[in-house]
Amino acid sequence: MSSGESLPPPQLKRTDFTDCFECKVTGSLGAFALGCYMLYNSTKGRNPSKNMRIFWRAMSIGAFYLSGARVIYLPPFSSLKDRPLVMDVEMKKQ
Secondary structure (H helix, E strand, O other): OOOOOOOOOOOOOOOOOOEOHHHHHHHHHHHHHHHHHHHHHOOOOOOOOHHHHHHHHHHHHHHHHHHHHHHHOOOOOHHHOOOOEHHHHHHHHO
């Protein structure tokens, strides 16, 4: 390749992505644990300010939503619903 030729731009969007069951479980449990930790931080002993307790509780509700949304494919994970799991793809190959 000569120095005058330019390379095509890289593809930024993957089209061969499949959903991974292990990733789904890990992400859901991680978001749930984060929500539990934030809920723990919203107790009166940890945060005497009422505004901070409300903030931490709102953040924990968001983490709990992300945990549940990952499991049952609610937005922002609804685009993964129609894609096969990695386990299903491997079973079909055999």
